[in-house]
Amino acid sequence: MTSINSVKPRPLKAEQLTEFLELCGELLKNGYPVQNVLVLAPSLKVLSQPQVGLLADAFKEGQPLAQAMAPLVRQPNLITQLEIAEAHGNLATCCRENAQFLRERQEQSKQLRGLLAYPIFLIIMMMALLAFIQLVLKPQLNSLMPEQTSQRQTFWPIVVGLALLLMLTIFWIKLPIEKRRYYHLKMPIVHQIWSSYYHYLLFTDLAHLIQSGLSLQEILGYVSKFDSKSLQVFLARKVEDEINAGQDLRKIIHREPLLPNELLILLAKGEERQFQAMELQILAQRNFHSLNRNLKRLIEQVQPLLFIVIAVIIAVLYLQILLPIYQIMRGF
Structure with missing residues (x-):
């Protein structure tokens, strides 16, 4: 047994x-x-x-x-957050905050799936109808046309579109996770969501570490020991390497897209660690609320965008049927 x-x-x-x-x-x-x-x-x-x-x-x-x-x-980011919080006495808060974050994300995912169900069903049905027109109806209409106006079936736009979609999918799957993060910040519509999420992670962990009295060098060395796939470890190692190479920290923050510019303000103010930790916690909460607002806004925008796509598909369907009929009528 x-x-x-x-x-x-x-x-x-x-x-x-x-x-x-x-x-x-x-x-x-x-x-x-x-x-x-x-x-x-x-x-x-x-x-x-x-x-x-x-x-x-x-x-x-x-x-x-x-x-x-x-x-x-x-989720390597979550494990790194828990490791940092557990080592510095904030594990209970970290667990509750991440549970709240995950629950809100699940509720938003359910809401998004509910909004997408009907439009996606319509799009699938219309794509099936478009395939039927191309493969069955249009050849029959072409056979009724006068010989001089008869048209050949051209499927190259569909083939090219599917090939491009397949290539993009393969490219994204093979892309290392470090490079994906930079693409996340360049994506239209969703770049603010990713930016808020990454900054929320960084501000939360920095608040815990600074509150524990660690210096910048100690923070970088400490975080670098965790899972290399997580965002926190990737940035800690990158910043540590650049500092060791003689780069100025302010220039590193200004140049690195994944690092929030608010860190420059905190460095310039030079406050005590207790106040820096409090400000980092406030910034973490602001980014958390910004993340939720942006997700809700995205959910509200997705359905209208899909109905625009449906309208375009309907127009294409009409053209696929009416243009051959118009050619047949001209032939008589």
Whole structure:
């Protein structure tokens, strides 16, 4: 019989991760050790037995929560945030804030799916109708035309469009995650969303680290030890390398698109660490609220844009049918 621990656990689903972080945050807030989550999570159906077994083994080995969760979470940015918060005494707040963030994102995703369902169904039906016109109806109409006006079927626009879409998909999949972040900041419509999300992560972690009394060099060296796929580690290593190469920190911040320009203001003010940490927390909250506003605005804009696409497809459908009929009438 296969033991529970021998079954490879699946990564946490979005809903599971949200509930798990909420549970951890509440336990820590009320003074309970985080290991107690293993007692409550199975009964609340937050974790499966293989997932509980993996966490139990990790806790027995003395691993902190973030490291124990790492095999179950596909978000390196989140794991790095938890590691930083856990090392500096802010784990309960970090768990609750990330649970709130994930829950709001899930609600927005549900709302977006609800708005997209009908327009996407219409687009699929119209694309199927367009294919029927091209492959079945149009050849029959062309056979009725006078010989001098008969037209050949040309599918090259569709083929070229599908080829370009396939090439873009392959390019994006193969693109390293570091380069994807820079493309995120250049994308039309959604670049503000990505910018707010990245800045929220950075301000939150910097607030925790500065509040703990670490210097800039200590912060860079400390963060560089975590998962290299996360945004925080990527930027820490990049900034550390440039500082070691003799670059000025202000020029680095001004030149690096992923770093918020508000850091220049904080450096110029030269305040005490306690006040810097407070200002960073305020900036983190502002970016969090900006992220939510931009997501809601995007949701409101998506459906009208799709209906414009539908209108264009309808116009193309009419042209595909009416132009051959007009050519036939001219022939008589």
